[in-house]
Amino acid sequence: MTTAFESNELVLNMGPQHPSTHGVLRVILKLDGERVTGTECVIGYLHRGVEKIAENRTYAMFAPYVDRMDYVSAVSNGLGYCLAVEKLMGVTAPERAQVARVILTELNRIASHLLWLGTHALDIGAITPLFYTMREREEVLKIFENYCGARLTTHAFRIGGLQYQLYAGFEEEVRAFCAMFPGKIDEYDRLLTGNRIWRDRLEGVGLLTVDECKQLGVTGPMLRASGLAWDVRRAMPYSGYQNYEFEIPTGTRGDTLDRYLVRIEEMRQSVRIIEQAVARIPEGPIVARGMKVIKPPIGEAYLPIEAPKGELGYFIVSDGTIHPYRVRVRPPSFLNLQALDNMARGALVADVVAIIGSIDCVMGEVDR
């Protein structure tokens, strides 16, 4: 039995205003010297009660709110919500809308991964990549702005299809981006992957096995970095993802470096999907019939999509009125954050920053 004086344990607060926590996450670190013996996350600083707001809004009115959960990938959130309501109503979006949705969501995946890459590198200490990733992200945001009039909280999709017609020059802009972007990924790759400081900071840090991932419900790039090729786009295709050719990158070790490599490769695969989608934009309507009043029948529906951070699911219960009875969000960030303790135990304090960065959590989604 050791006393408090002998045990040498130190409790340290990290956050909620720590720049590497990407929002307002407070982590209570238990330290033995510089080794982490345990972590505890304190969340809820950004809680806005989004799920409760949904009960007081109509289905159409709630769509802009989902953009504000994971504000880095607002388009994916909007897609998940719209698809869940469409499943509840038993409608499918027209072909043209589906292809446009795939293009915009994949662009959003690139934007989200770019922001992650820049800030993660910034946490590790490499300041330069942030400027380069932000520059390329700007190109994606310009396409969003031209398409729907907003850059971040886009509100791009409506239930049953799209609100806005694809603008003139959309295809050219997307093609130009697809032509430009792979070269830029190579640039990040050359800047970071071979760099000895980057490798030393990331290799073998924050190990997570597939079994741990399954127990904790970790999905997305973190699960794939551990070695399991699970992608909702492939496993449970939505929006016509079964028609596109893409690979699911996986890691082998499940450390922070693998998570970085998986996300880099995912950006390349996203470009591949976009290129295929742009080549096949069909003509036709952009919104399904009978979407003036959204009044789903009594019932419930759950629909998961592959958001940039992992499996994003919407569970909607309808009581037959124009207001949802209950909307439950299965946020990837929240469940991925649970793995922090498993990863950080035994690591050094400085590695905690790298581990939190590799989770790619957005606190707006964790707290909702």
Place this chain on the structure above:
Amino acid sequence: MKTVIEFLKKALLLDLLEGLWITFRHQHPKNIYTEQYPLTRPAVAERYRGAPRLNIHPVTNETLCIACDLCKIACPENLIVVGFVRDEKKRKQLTTFTYDLSRCMFCGLCEDACPVDALELTQDFELASYTRGGQIWDRQMLEEGPRPTEYRQ
């Protein structure tokens, strides 16, 4: 042989020099992307969702709004108040129109709901004001745009 090359690469700091070279190439003036914002304004997209505007007929100067209340019903934040009176033919005439910008999230649902294209979100994005009351736009402000700030000594 391979280990020798690996060792030489490490000893000569080739991995770091490669990064330095990439960074150095971005010194070229053609690679500068900074926007000089207050001096040159960015050209926002045609569909940009910014400050609201209540359109008036260009010739007759009458408002296009028919006081149908659809924007108010569509708004998730319930921030639009439409005031109207009935004229002798029992038709609705718009009197006041209040738009609370401090609560607006620029989702564009009011714009979509408007059947006569009276309410529109414009490309104006500079919406700061010195008071909270300045964020609540009345009909005149919505039709003519924000009034220029008066400066006093």
